Amino acid sequence: MQPKFNLWLEIEGEVVLSIWRVELLRAIGETGSISGAAARLHVHYRTAWQKIHEMESRLGVKLVETQTGGRRGGGASLTPAALDYVAKFTRYAAEVEQVANKLHQDIF
Amino acid sequence: MQPKFNLWLEIEGEVVLSIWRVELLRAIGETGSISGAAARLHVHYRTAWQKIHEMESRLGVKLVETQTGGRRGGGASLTPAALDYVAKFTRYAAEVEQVANKLHQDIF
DNA sequence: CAGCCGTTATGATAATTTATCATAACGGCA
DNA sequence: TGCCGTTATGATAAATTATCATAACGGCTG
Numbered sequence: 260m261q262p263k264f265n266l267w268l269e270i271e272g273e274v275v276l277s278i279w280r281v282e283l284l285r286a287i288g289e290t291g292s293i294s295g296a297a298a299r300l301h302v303h304y305r306t307a308w309q310k311i312h313e314m315e316s317r318l319g320v321k322l323v324e325t326q327t328g329g330r331r332g333g334g335a336s337l338t339p340a341a342l343d344y345v346a347k348f349t350r351y352a353a354e355v356e357q358v359a360n361k362l363h364q365d366i367f
Numbered sequence: 368m369q370p371k372f373n374l375w376l377e378i379e380g381e382v383v384l385s386i387w388r389v390e391l392l393r394a395i396g397e398t399g400s401i402s403g404a405a406a407r408l409h410v411h412y413r414t415a416w417q418k419i420h421e422m423e424s425r426l427g428v429k430l431v432e433t434q435t436g437g438r439r440g441g442g443a444s445l446t447p448a449a450l451d452y453v454a455k456f457t458r459y460a461a462e463v464e465q466v467a468n469k470l471h472q473d474i475f
Numbered sequence: 476c477a478g479c480c481g482t483t484a485t486g487a488t489a490a491t492t493t494a495t496c497a498t499a500a501c502g503g504c505a
Numbered sequence: 506t507g508c509c510g511t512t513a514t515g516a517t518a519a520a521t522t523a524t525c526a527t528a529a530c531g532g533c534t535g
Contacts, residue, residue, distance in 0.1 A: 436502025440510025
């Protein structure tokens with residue numbers, strides 16, 4: 260029996276950041292494109308794109324800078340705001356995970 | 368921006384206990400019926416019934432003792448195994464919540 | 476300088492999941 | 506014996522999520 264958890268931040272009842280969404284942002288930064296990130300997370304491009312725009316619209320902040328066309332077809336990169344969210348949330352999630360695992364061992 | 372979380376236990380990739388499911392079990396114990404618990408949690412009877420049977424089948428343990436007919440139409444009560452799960456999981460969730468809230472304040 | 480290529484962008488549709496509806500059976504009691 | 510509120514469950518509807526299809530973009534190559 261294995262413990263699992265999810266962690267997210269809401270604004271007015273709507274998810275703006277979550278473990279998966281932050282992984283998506285990080286993958287965009289590392290692959291340099293939304294399509295690359297989608298492939299890495301085994302998710303459809305459309306799904307990734309939609310989540311990004313949801314986050315941006317709900318936060319009121321631009322997270323991903325995109326460009327179409329060009330030699331490599333285009334690409335995407337993270338804004339400073341996104342990098343900040345990714346760093347903070349990653350730390351947050353890592354610490355909660357550690358505590359949750361320890362508590363699970365203690366109690367069950 | 369408000370922090371939220373969920374916590375659950377899996378067996379072979381399938382959820383057997385979660386915060387909501389444990390609330391459901393507790394509501395059954397307190398109301399004395401599945402239908403009462405469903406009403407309290409603003410969920411359809413069928414949904415509640417299905418979740419209970421999922422949990423029982425995945426855990427391989429009987430959680431709810433039911434009876435049909437009679438003056439009050441029937442009812443349901445928790446088995447000792449269910450009471451044990453409820454107690455442990457409730458404590459687990461409460462402690463994780465406390466830590467998650469503190470970490471959120473520290474980091475964000 | 477026309478066409479290619481891989482990307483962003485987005486409407487439309489399919490698939491899956493979740494919730495609701497409808498109905499039968501139960502059994503104590505008036 | 507009939508009534509009532511409950512359990513139980515198949516069938517359907519609604520909502521959510523994922524996939525398909527297609528247009529536009531623009532540097533680069535031949």
